[in-house]
Amino acid sequence: MTRGARRPGRARRWGVYGAMGLSLACAVAMPALANDAPKPGGALEVATLNRGLNVLTWDPADWNWKINHDAGQFYEQLFAADLGKSKRLGGPYPFYADAWLPSDAIRGELAESWAWKQDPLRLEIKLRPGVMFPEKPGVMAARELTSEDVVFSYNRLDKSPKKIPTYFDHIASVTAPDRHTVVFTFKNYNAEWDYRFGWGYYSSIYPKEVADAGPADWKKLNGTGPFMLTDFVQGSATTYNRNPNYWGKDTIGGQEVKLPLIDKLVYRNIKDEATAVTALRTGKVDILESMRWSDMEQLKKSTPQLQWSKWLSMNGQFLSMRVDAKPFNDVRVRRALNMAVNKQEIVQSYYNGHAELFSYPQHPDYVGYYEPLEAMPASVKELFVYDPAKAKKLLAEAGYPNGFSFKVQVCSCTPDHMELLPLVGAYLEQVGVRIEIQPMEYGAFLSAMTSKTLAPGYFMNNGHTNPTTTLRKSFVTGQTWNPSMYADPEFDRRIDVLYREQDEDKRKVMVKELTREILDKAPYIWLPTPYVYTAWWPWVKNYGGELRAGAVRPGPIYARIWIDQEDKKKRGF
Structure with a gap:
């Protein structure tokens, strides 16, 4: 497996600007789970970490911290977590941090490769070719993602009146010299460069057509991700359906599979803690991502077949x-x-x-x-x-x-x-x-x-x-x-x-x-x-309690989960 060029300053032996000029392709595949061949299909129902909070905005230019949680299933970013390095698969990282990806746990998502250059200090990113925006009636025809989409997304964010002060002060310009190349030119080095425009809270890449149609209207949203937003009921549920033309693949259970594996993902808004616990216990949700210790102790007694992870709140x-x-x-x-x-x-x-x-x-x-x-x-x-x-x-x-x-x-x-x-x-x-x-x-x-x-x-x-x-x-x-x-x-x-x-x-x-x-x-x-506890039913496969594959963004995790329908039926659900 190959990976992208390391960030400047991450390894002293690479000199002042790290791996200047070095460009390595970023593989997408995760290690296989032995004897656990996936069976695509079915729906995944999740009471998420933020199940008590409604969608605060659909517009990335609003600079709201929660947008990757809600829109990160269809809006992708330049980089994402390398989930193949999860503890579940023998790696060192649990991937539940709210916005912390160690330097050796980052892969390209829309970025296929990247390289540092000097005089001036700049980062040249090669985009993955063939990534498509699906057709969105009334908004846009299907078309390929280009470097102009990255430039547009960055500039619209940078010019927003809601921008966090100083956030992009280190960037001199973002340009698109050709269809699949993006160049970030720096005024000065910033240790958070990849987090701020690559996989962080405010890193969504979306087309100008969506901004023109109305980026606050959920019915007009469209991205390159594994899911498409198909229904939204404020305070109740958010539904995402499988994007049949998604570019991503993975190797799971010894075989290469097309992502996502599930047909539908549903976020359930459940503010009341007791109601959320009951929904999990009765199989109305497959994953309850967050509960307090008191609920955990009771649920372990009443429903011993559940799977668990424990994590210190971020x-x-x-x-x-x-x-x-x-x-x-x-x-x-x-x-x-x-x-x-x-x-x-x-x-x-x-x-x-x-x-x-x-x-x-x-x-x-x-x-x-x-x-x-x-x-x-x-x-x-x-x-x-x-x-x-x-x-x-x-x-x-x-x-x-x-x-x-x-x-x-x-x-x-x-x-x-x-x-x-x-x-x-x-x-x-x-x-x-x-x-x-x-x-x-x-x-x-x-x-x-x-x-x-x-x-x-x-x-x-x-x-x-x-x-x-x-x-x-x-x-x-x-x-x-x-x-x-x-x-x-x-x-x-x-x-x-x-x-x-x-x-x-x-x-x-x-x-x-x-x-x-x-x-x-x-x-x-x-x-x-x-400490916080996550619980899920055993029929949820290729999952070990991972919560975020970037800043509050679980989309790539859900795309790799599959549902063992036979196991679910045997358990009476």
């Missing part, structure tokens, strides 16, 4: 404090509130041990970037030790001997947070700090943050994303996902230096230093990270 959770106004502009107050919350007790009593005390903003999966709590300086360690006496002392020193009160916004879409926040509030009350809880529907909750009109307290999950983005998006001045309104010019400068560094070993050191600093400054009440 969403850090915290209570953000706005540092741009009193009282949270005083670091003593922020540190005091951290010490006032008994985080060890939350792990043991609230989560029954199904959580980790410390795993944010860096995730333990980020090998080489993550440092455990025991390796942190004493000033960071004490933020995770329950010490209400010291908390009161710090509050008094900051001028709040009798405490204070503040409003905290929380999303009603997250049952765990609706239960956990009152517990956090009870701890804070013991040191004289009272909170007013304001539940909000997801749309209003998200808007409060993106419009910078959020309350002094904001209780949320935030994806770890990857080792560098987790620092940039949450703590760089003016960034969209910066609920604490953290702003430090020196921190911003060091983040910029980090992104320009091409040696990954040096970047790892820099990330550790920046992570220690932001932990110490405590713009959040840092909270434990829970």
